[in-house]
Amino acid sequence: MSKQVILCVDDEVIVLDALKEQIQQGMQDEYLVEVAEGAEEALEIFNELIEEGLEVPLIIADFIMPGMKGDALLQKFHEYNASSKKILLTGQASIEGIGNAINKADLYRFISKPWEKEDLILTLKEALKSYDQEKTIFSQNEELRELNANLEKKVDQRTRELKELNATKDKFFSIIAHDLKNPFNTLMGFTELLLGNLDDYSTEKIHEFIGILHETSRTSYALLENLLEWSRSQTGNLLLEPETISLSMLVKENILLLNNNAARKGVQLINNVPEGTFAYADINMTKTVIRNLISNAIKYTEEEGSISCTATKSGDMIEVGISDTGIGIKPENLQKLFRIDVNFSTRGTADEGGTGLGLILCREFILKNGGDIWAESELGKGSTFKFTLPVSS
Ligand SMILES: Nc1ncnc2c1ncn2[C@@H]1O[C@H](COP(=O)(O)OP(=O)(O)O)[C@@H](O)[C@H]1O
Numbered sequence: 479m480s481k482q483v484i485l486c487v488d489d490e491v492i493v494l495d496a497l498k499e500q501i502q503q504g505m506q507d508e509y510l511v512e513v514a515e516g517a518e519e520a521l522e523i524f525n526e527l528i529e530e531g532l533e534v535p536l537i538i539a540d541f542i543m544p545g546m547k548g549d550a551l552l553q554k555f556h557e558y559n560a561s562s563k564k565i566l567l568t569g570q571a572s573i574e575g576i577g578n579a580i581n582k583a584d585l586y587r588f589i590s591k592p593w594e595k596e597d598l599i600l601t602l603k604e605a606l607k608s609y610d611q612e613k614t615i616f617s618q619n620e621e622l623r624e625l626n627a628n629l630e631k632k633v634d635q636r637t638r639e640l641k642e643l644n645a646t647k648d649k650f651f652s653i654i655a656h657d658l659k660n661p662f663n664t665l666m667g668f669t670e671l672l673l674g675n676l677d678d679y680s681t682e683k684i685h686e687f688i689g690i691l692h693e694t695s696r697t698s699y700a701l702l703e704n705l706l707e708w709s710r711s712q713t714g715n716l717l718l719e720p721e722t723i724s725l726s727m728l729v730k731e732n733i734l735l736l737n738n739n740a741a742r743k744g745v746q747l748i749n750n751v752p753e754g755t756f757a758y759a760d761i762n763m764t765k766t767v768i769r770n771l772i773s774n775a776i777k778y779t780e781e782e783g784s785i786s787c788t789a790t791k792s793g794d795m796i797e798v799g800i801s802d803t804g805i806g807i808k809p810e811n812l813q814k815l816f817r818i819d820v821n822f823s824t825r826g827t828a829d830e831g832g833t834g835l836g837l838i839l840c841r842e843f844i845l846k847n848g849g850d851i852w853a854e855s856e857l858g859k860g861s862t863f864k865f866t867l868p869v870s871s
């Protein structure tokens with residue numbers, strides 16, 4: 479580290495010479511001593527020193543000088559560098575000047591001329607010690623402030639994680655307690671009726687009941703599928719294995735799977751994803767996302783409606799859209815989608831129930847694959863759910 483500088487200002491060369499010699503001797507050459515014969519020169523030297531990256535912990539200025547006086551000079555220094563210690567040399571003590579320097583330049587001491595060498599050195603040593611201590615305290619404070627800010631950030635992050643964890647746990651329990659229990663009541667109730675009255679029921683009635691049983695087992699299986707995948711991803715047991723996948727193939731597969739369901743509601747499924755649209759993503763997660771979005775589209779679309787799937791490349795991402803001509807979503811409900819901390823689920827156009835888990839799962843899987851997911855909708859006209867995935871290069 480380069481030496482620190484003590485700057486001495488006096489209009490009398492004899493005084494400057496004496497100061498320099500005594501300081502160098504008294505401080506064992508630990509500091510560089512710079513001298514100036516007036517305020518202007520002192521300011522120039524000071525600026526040069528600072529530009530060179532040198533530290534000036536101490537400034538000693540004569541009080542009575544032609545031009546700018548000592549107290550005004552020290553005040554200027556104080557504006558540049560408040561941490562430097564300032565000492566005023568006074569011939570004829572002027573209480574007013576000293577008071578001025580104390581108030582405006584945070585004067586450390588004043589020394590009357592002529593001075594005793596021992597006194598001078600003692601005062602300078604004390605001033606420099608105090609400068610060093612303040613500097614240490616300042617940097618420790620800075621460190622503390624930084625530590626504190628980091629800690630606060632960590633606490634915020636943990637709080638967020640805990641809240642999310644809590645919401646996840648609540649969601650699990652509520653799904654198991656309600657959404658998974660209800661279909662069992664239906665299954666048990668209707669099978670009991672069938673068992674007890676099979677001989678009395680008409681073929682149509684039996685047909686109707688079996689239809690209900692089938693529909694109930696189908697939807698609860700879909701829920702179970704989501705729940706299992708979600709629990710796997712929550713316990714960290716779901717590995718992300720990205721590979722090149724054909725989106726047109728995945729959409730085609732899902733349409734085949736859900737076509738019966740759509741046909742029953744009189745809804746048409748259209749695949750407009752160009753062949754040869756390849757994304758780089760986990761195939762199972764992407765399947766789950768597409769399955770959920772098409773299921774939802776069917777669920778919230780009335781008879782004679784249609785659902786179309788599209789994909790367009792934009793930069794290094796592919797944007798997939800699943801649009802329906804269904805009932806749409808109220809603007810105030812749009813921001814409730816995809817959120818674990820908000821319980822949002824409405825019944826379908828054929829009174830299908832739900833849990834509000836599907837979109838949460840979709841979001842989690844899409845984010846894991848480096849994409850984004852969102853919804854656009856107009857009430858009464860339809861909705862479009864869009865997600866992006868990295869393009870396969
Ligand atoms: N295509 C859509 N059209 C209208 N509303 C939708 C659509 N998709 C999702 N929603 C709304 O978002 C909610 C959450 O969807 P989701 O997470 O799949 O849960 P669930 O289907 O179990 O209710 C739905 O209950 C519904 O209100």
Ligand SMILES: [Mg+2]
Pocket residue numbers: 770773774832836837
């Ligand atoms: Mg759903």
